[in-house]
Amino acid sequence: MPADDLRTLGDADIEAILSNGDLEIEGRLVTASNASFRGWATLDGVSLQCVYKPVQGERPLWDFPDGTLAGRERAARIVSETAGWDVVPPTILRDGAFGFGMCQKWIDGDDHDLVDVVDIGFRDPGWIPVLEAEDQLGRPVLLVHQDHPRLRDMAVFDVVVNNADRKGGHVLLDDDGSLWGCDHGVSFHTEVKLRTVLWGWADESLRDVDRERLDVLLDALLGGLADDLEPHLTGAERNALTRRVQALLRTDTMPNPHGRWPSVPWPAF
Numbered sequence: 001m002p003a004d005d006l007r008t009l010g011d012a013d014i015e016a017i018l019s020n021g022d023l024e025i026e027g028r029l030v031t032a033s034n035a036s037f038r039g040w041a042t043l044d045g046v047s048l049q050c051v052y053k054p055v056q057g058e059r060p061l062w063d064f065p066d067g068t069l070a071g072r073e074r075a076a077r078i079v080s081e082t083a084g085w086d087v088v089p090p091t092i093l094r095d096g097a098f099g100f101g102m103c104q105k106w107i108d109g110d111d112h113d114l115v116d117v118v119d120i121g122f123r124d125p126g127w128i129p130v131l132e133a134e135d136q137l138g139r140p141v142l143l144v145h146q147d148h149p150r151l152r153d154m155a156v157f158d159v160v161v162n163n164a165d166r167k168g169g170h171v172l173l174d175d176d177g178s179l180w181g182c183d184h185g186v187s188f189h190t191e192v193k194l195r196t197v198l199w200g201w202a203d204e205s206l207r208d209v210d211r212e213r214l215d216v217l218l219d220a221l222l223g224g225l226a227d228d229l230e231p232h233l234t235g236a237e238r239n240a241l242t243r244r245v246q247a248l249l250r251t252d253t254m255p256n257p258h259g260r261w262p263s264v265p266w267p268a269f
Contacts, residue, residue: 014090054101069185070102071232076184083217109172128200150179155198161187166196169269190240
């Protein structure tokens with residue numbers, strides 16, 4: 001199928017290809033901290049580029065002793081779709097060349113369209129300054145991100161899933177202008193571990209659309225969604241997820257960084 005025609009595929013079609021297609025490995029992503037491979041999933045003559053992360057290639061994390069990175073990646077997709085954020089690419093769990101793991105639609109995109117590190121004197125009304133720091137040569141720089149409504153959607157999503165690793169390189173704007181986030185394996189902790197480059201809306205009130213999505217997600221969590229998340233998250237993690245949604249609705253305010261945990265990943269990419 002030509003590349004242009006792939007854009008007509010719905011999420012159900014994409015997940016069917018990722019789940020049931022022949023998975024061919026193209027190469028390893030050598031900069032990833034855990035075993036990650038780029039490849040193609042092909043079903044009935046339709047091929048999709050994807051990233052495959054086998055569970056057996058995950059490095060143990062002292063503060064995430066339960067579950068798997070792959071499972072939390074799948075949980076992030078479920079939460080994103082349930083609430084209507086639509087910021088996580090289609091993500092499934094399946095067997096592959098190196099065993100059971102996560103398989104996610106590959107997104108071609110540029111993180112610097114939305115998040116960047118610039119000279120300290122940089123000022124632009126379309127960008128929000130986040131943090132003054134030093135680059136690898138010790139020069140003063142400014143971490144900034146776009147004042148973009150879809151980026152703000154992602155910031156709310158990150159609060160809910162307690163994302164501990166939202167680097168700038170994990171924010172991608174594809175050729176169609178759609179915003180996607182990747183690498184959600186260190187999320188859903190029971191303790192506050194939010195670590196992100198997207199602090200530009202700290203202390204601001206939620207938007208109407210934020211409240212609507214949080215209400216939808218809370219209703220689902222109090223209903224059957226907990227059963228869908230049960231294979232991927234512990235009971236304590238699921239309960240903490242519900243409490244975070246309730247807390248956001250109660251305070252009606254985006255949180256601020258706190259001193260108990262590094263609030264911004266550095267380097268930012």
